[in-house]
Amino acid sequence: xxxxxxxxxxxxxxxxxxxxxxxxxxxxxxxxxxxxxxxxxxxxxxxxxxxxxxxxxxxxxxxxxxxxxxxxxxxxxxxxxxxxxxxxxxxxxxxxxxxxxxxxxxxxxxxxxxxxxxxxxxxxxxxxxxxxxxxxxxxxxxxxxxxxxxxxxxxxxxxxxxxxxxxxxxxxxxxxxxxxxxxxxxxxxxxxxxxxxxxxxxxxxxxxxxxxxxxxxxxxxxxxxxxxxxxxxxxxxxxxxxxxxxxxxxxxxxxxxxxxx
Amino acid sequence: xxxxxxxxxxxxxxxxxxxxxxxxxxxxxxxxxxxxxxxxxxxxxxxxxxxxxxxxxxxxxxxxxxxxxxxxxxxxxxxxxxxxxxxxxxxxxxxxxxxxxxxxxxxxxxxxxxxxxxxxxxxxxxxxxxxxxxxxxxxxxxxxxxxxxxxxxxxxxxxxxxxxxxxxxxxxxxxxxxxxxxxxxxxxxxxxxxxxxxxxxxxxxxxxxxxxxxxxxxxxxxxxxxxxxxxxxxxxxxxxxxxxxxxxxxxxxxxxxxxxxxxxxxxxxxxxxxxxxxxxxxxxxxxxxxxxxxxxxxxxxxxxxxxxxxxxxxxxxxxxxxxxxxxxxxxxxxxxxxxxxxxxxxxxxxxxxxxxxxxxxxxxxxxxxxxxxxxxxxxxxxxxxxxxxxxxxxxxxxxxxxxxxxxxxxxxxxxxxxxxxxxxxxxxxxxxxxxxxxxxxxxxxxxxxxxxxxxxxxxxxxxxxxxxxxxxxxxxxxxxxxxxxxxxxxxxxxxxxxxxxxxxxxxxxxxxxxxxxxxxxxxxxxxxxxxxxxxxxxxxxxxxxxxxxxxxxxxx
Ligand code: HEM
Ligand SMILES: [Cu+2]
Ligand SMILES: [Cu+2]
Numbered sequence: 102x103x104x105x106x107x108x109x110x111x112x113x114x115x116x117x118x119x120x121x122x123x124x125x126x127x128x129x130x131x132x133x134x135x136x137x138x139x140x141x142x143x144x145x146x147x148x149x150x151x152x153x154x155x156x157x158x159x160x161x162x163x164x165x166x167x168x169x170x171x172x173x174x175x176x177x178x179x180x181x182x183x184x185x186x187x188x189x190x191x192x193x194x195x196x197x198x199x200x201x202x203x204x205x206x207x208x209x210x211x212x213x214x215x216x217x218x219x220x221x222x223x224x225x226x227x228x229x230x231x232x233x234x235x236x237x238x239x240x241x242x243x244x245x246x247x248x249x250x251x252x253x254x255x256x257x258x259x260x261x262x263x264x265x266x267x268x269x270x271x272x273x274x275x276x277x278x279x280x281x282x283x284x285x286x287x288x289x290x291x292x293x294x295x296x297x298x299x300x301x302x303x304x305x306x307x308x309x310x311x312x313x314x315x316x317x318x319x320x321x322x323x324x325x326x327x328x329x330x331x332x333x334x335x336x337x338x339x340x341x342x343x344x345x346x347x348x349x350x351x352x353x354x355x356x357x358x359x360x361x362x
Numbered sequence: 363x364x365x366x367x368x369x370x371x372x373x374x375x376x377x378x379x380x381x382x383x384x385x386x387x388x389x390x391x392x393x394x395x396x397x398x399x400x401x402x403x404x405x406x407x408x409x410x411x412x413x414x415x416x417x418x419x420x421x422x423x424x425x426x427x428x429x430x431x432x433x434x435x436x437x438x439x440x441x442x443x444x445x446x447x448x449x450x451x452x453x454x455x456x457x458x459x460x461x462x463x464x465x466x467x468x469x470x471x472x473x474x475x476x477x478x479x480x481x482x483x484x485x486x487x488x489x490x491x492x493x494x495x496x497x498x499x500x501x502x503x504x505x506x507x508x509x510x511x512x513x514x515x516x517x518x519x520x521x522x523x524x525x526x527x528x529x530x531x532x533x534x535x536x537x538x539x540x541x542x543x544x545x546x547x548x549x550x551x552x553x554x555x556x557x558x559x560x561x562x563x564x565x566x567x568x569x570x571x572x573x574x575x576x577x578x579x580x581x582x583x584x585x586x587x588x589x590x591x592x593x594x595x596x597x598x599x600x601x602x603x604x605x606x607x608x609x610x611x612x613x614x615x616x617x618x619x620x621x622x623x624x625x626x627x628x629x630x631x632x633x634x635x636x637x638x639x640x641x642x643x644x645x646x647x648x649x650x651x652x653x654x655x656x657x658x659x660x661x662x663x664x665x666x667x668x669x670x671x672x673x674x675x676x677x678x679x680x681x682x683x684x685x686x687x688x689x690x691x692x693x694x695x696x697x698x699x700x701x702x703x704x705x706x707x708x709x710x711x712x713x714x715x716x717x718x719x720x721x722x723x724x725x726x727x728x729x730x731x732x733x734x735x736x737x738x739x740x741x742x743x744x745x746x747x748x749x750x751x752x753x754x755x756x757x758x759x760x761x762x763x764x765x766x767x768x769x770x771x772x773x774x775x776x777x778x779x780x781x782x783x784x785x786x787x788x789x790x791x792x793x794x795x796x797x798x799x800x801x802x803x804x805x806x807x808x809x810x811x812x813x814x815x816x817x818x819x820x821x822x823x824x825x826x827x828x829x830x831x832x833x834x835x836x837x838x839x840x841x842x843x844x845x846x847x848x849x850x851x852x853x854x855x856x857x858x859x860x861x862x863x864x865x866x867x868x869x870x871x872x873x874x875x876x877x878x879x880x881x882x883x884x885x886x887x888x889x890x891x892x893x894x895x896x897x898x899x900x901x902x903x904x905x906x907x908x909x910x911x912x913x914x915x916x917x918x
Contacts (some may be wrong), residue, residue, distance in 0.1 A: 116809050118812070119811075119812050119813060119849065122579075128740075129740060129741075129744060132738070132740055132741060133741065134735075136542065136735045136738065136741060139731075140731040141732075142733065143727070143731060144727060144731055147698070147702065147724070148724060149708075150702050151702065151705070151723060153719060154702065154705040154708075154710070155705070155710060155712065155720060157709050158641070158705065158706065158707060158708045158709065159709075159710050159711075159712050160711045160712075165497050167708045169643065169708075169897055170644055170647070170895075170896070170897030171644065171646065171703070171707065171897070172641065172644045172645075172647075172648065172894075173646055173647040173648065173649070173650070174646075174647075177703070178647050178650050178696065178699075178700075181695065181699040182650075182692060182694060182695075182696055185691060185695040185696075186689070186692045186784060189688040189689060189691050189692065189734060190688075192688060192734065192738065192740070193684055193685050193688045194519070196684065196738035196739065196740055197681060197684070197739075198742065199738075199740045200418065200738075200739050200740040203740055213647045218753075224400065224832050226871060227822070232609075233699045240578070286512065286516065286518060287510075287512045287513040288513065288607060288746060290672060291894060292747075292748075292815065294744070294813030295813075296502070296814065297471075298743055298744070299597040299672050299743050299744060299746055299747070300672055301672045301673045301721075301741075303601075303607060303608065303673070303674055304512060304593070304601040304607060305601030305602075305605075305606070305607065306601070306606070306607070306608065306674045310676055314894070321813065322813050323813060324815070325746070325747040325748065325815040325816075326510075326671075326747055326891075327436070327505065327513065327816075327817040328505050328513060329436075329513065329516075329517070330431075330432035330433040330504075331432060331434060332818060332819075333427065333432070333815075333817075333818030334427075334820055336822075338840060351525060354820035361820075362556050
């Protein structure tokens with residue numbers, strides 16, 4: 102009992118994650134807390150049993166005999182097969198619900214968040230929110246389409262409607278964004294830790310990533326797949342702006358397209 | 363040198379093979395010599411891999427790339443991973459202990475194919491030397507131990523080809539070993555010994571060898587295709603030639619997920635041998651242990667895509683592999699509960715072997731919990747390819763397999779040499795390793811969650827402090843090797859004489875002299891039907907010592 106409460110407390114109160122800056126980040130954090138609580142309960146329980154056994158059942162001086170000859174205990178073994186099976190089943194289903202809410206299973210989505218997927222003209226090989234052709238949205242906002250090109254060792258962002266090329270990703274807060282990504286040379290991965298999403302960017306196989314940023318600010322974009330000597334330096338920034346600022350940025354750049362580096 | 367006496371021959375015959383220390387450098391067909399060859403050879407590669415790890419941790423004490431050039435860093439991390447997996451853990455938990463122990467456990471005088479066995483071992487040193495020398499001659503491979511194309515196709519070809527060749531050799535060696543273990547366990551059993559009476563390590567090795575034989579050929583085929591892409595400019599995996607880069611990942615992980623079980627199932631087996639002896643209790647739940655090993659083998663073959671959740675994988679695949687992977691935790695969990703139950707109510711001697719085994723239990727449980735978390739697609743999408751994954755698998759591979767290797771050395775050293783290791787140095791070794799290991803790898807979970815990707819030479823300065831902490835832990839781990847090395851060398855000459863069976867163990871390797879004679883037993887092999895017959899049955903508590911259970915019978 103103490104163990105369960107302790108585990109729950111740890112799960113709820115130890116924060117190991119950076120700020121959550123997208124709609125799915127808070128969903129993710131919910132999952133993280135659940136997994137962390139279960140993990141903490143299990144780990145502390147086993148630690149307790151182990152330490153207790155080592156102290157209680159250690160051989161004291163003068164003891165020469167053996168321990169008890171217990172060879173097994175069927176009900177007990179069934180118990181500790183069934184309980185973990187139940188727990189992982191719960192965790193699996195729960196995390197699928199979470200994944201669904203993040204847009205991963207887009208066609209099945211009954212999510213309260215705005216997730217959109219784009220209707221892909223050509224084959225899309227994977228990503229989040231990619232498998233659906235649904236385009237409607239609860240808020241009536243269409244996703245901002247952006248094309249991402251990854252190459253050794255930079256990301257390039259292209260806004261097809263305005264035909265802007267940029268080295269930093271600018272996105273409006275509160276509006277869904279849909280990235281269509283492809284790599285030029287080797288496999289890279291697009292990761293924004295504050296959004297809790299990552300997707301490999303693969304040469305020859307376009308992937309998509311849909312998300313809705315929530316908190317204005319500047320967050321790092323990190324390449325997460327080994328791509329060569331400068332892999333560690335392959336970083337960029339995503340700028341989440343208020344929609345008005347975003348629109349100003351768009352219009353400013355449409356007139357004189359420059360690519361920032 | 364070339365004439366080997368068939369195992370069934372008279373054990374007192376004059377041998378043509380060298381008999382002194384020289385035989386450890388010869389093409390010996392004695393399974394015990396081969397086992398120790400694997401062990402020592404593996405340990406030398408461990409030291410080299412450890413030096414490379416040291417170089418990585420030095421580079422990472424500062425957020426900028428300053429200790430070595432960036433491409434050298436990638437070579438170093440590729441070599442580190444490849445050496446630790448293919449030249450240290452796989453050969454040692456399988457080849458070293460498998461060769462030494464399996465013939466004893468089945469009551470045989472040698473492995474089924476002694477000469478194949480020697481060939482398998484002698485493929486390893488040249489492959490390892492070739493791999494390492496590539497660094498000095500052409501520059502080593504730079505694409506990580508996973509060698510994903512197209513990166514592995516575009517980095518300098520010579521190093522990558524040498525890498526492929528040596529991994530092919532090592533894989534071949536491992537397949538030969540696997541075939542040999544399967545044949546020995548199934549066909550060389552002493553008459554009267556039933557499968558369900560075998561010590562657990564045999565079951566672990568049987569399961570592991572099945573995995574080796576089923577999955578390693580897939581790796582070999584894949585790497586051969588990859589080498590065609592590199593030298594002959596074919597287009598299997600090269601998108602610019604119309605190939606598919608993700609297919610490589612499927613094929614690679616079809617081997618490499620089972621590979622992680624190839625590294626850890628034998629360790630499970632070894633722990634199952636060590637704990638009952640020092641707890642003076644039977645192994646808890648023998649039958650469920652056997653079934654869970656087999657369940658792990660089967661499930662282990664169908665979970666590979668959990669390494670590819672962020673590659674171009676369709677949603678249904680993500681769903682399937684999440685569930686399959688999570689379920690591996692069930693048989694794995696059974697084994698851990700069984701070990702805890704083995705400890706419970708025992709008379710535990712807290713020596714180095716037990717301490718390392720318990721360290722293994724803790725570390726592995728931790729790594730298993732992060733593993734189940736990683737199996738959840740939405741969780742993994744954030745932390746894939748970050749230091750969180752690095753932490754996960756080091757908890758498993760170092761905290762699990764390497765801890766067990768040390769536990770096993772403490773346990774079987776008296777058998778190998780006839781002398782005891784120094785317990786105080788052993789406990790010091792354990793303390794330094796345990797603290798250093800946790801200091802090195804626990805903080806890396808946070809790094810990954812907070813945004814540090816793996817395989818980088820430079821990183822965001824906010825992570826500098828935690829990386830330095832981790833490097834201090836690595837330094838402690840390096841230091842912890844010193845008491846161990848000193849202990850092993852010094853005890854070989856000066857250690858207390860062990861006697862044949864210092865632990866009063868019942869498994870057959872202890873029912874002969876230490877070190878054992880060339881064909882294991884001078885008389886007939888003992889028939890051990892209850893390898894874990896320790897302990898006092900509850901109703902006989904007072905009759906204790908002798909009448910207890912003298913449960914191995916000699917002869918028929
Ligand atoms: C409880 C069972 C386990 C589960 C559920 C599990 C799950 C996972 C998952 C999902 C990943 C992929 C993480 C990622 O790349 O994003 C992973 C990586 C890894 N695991 Fe485990 N794991 C388990 C046990 C093990 C064992 C027993 C070993 C080895 C002895 C192991 C070694 C590894 C390695 C080496 C990697 C990283 C490979 C790489 O990318 O270089 N794991 N594990
Ligand atoms: Cu990159
Ligand atoms: Cu795996």
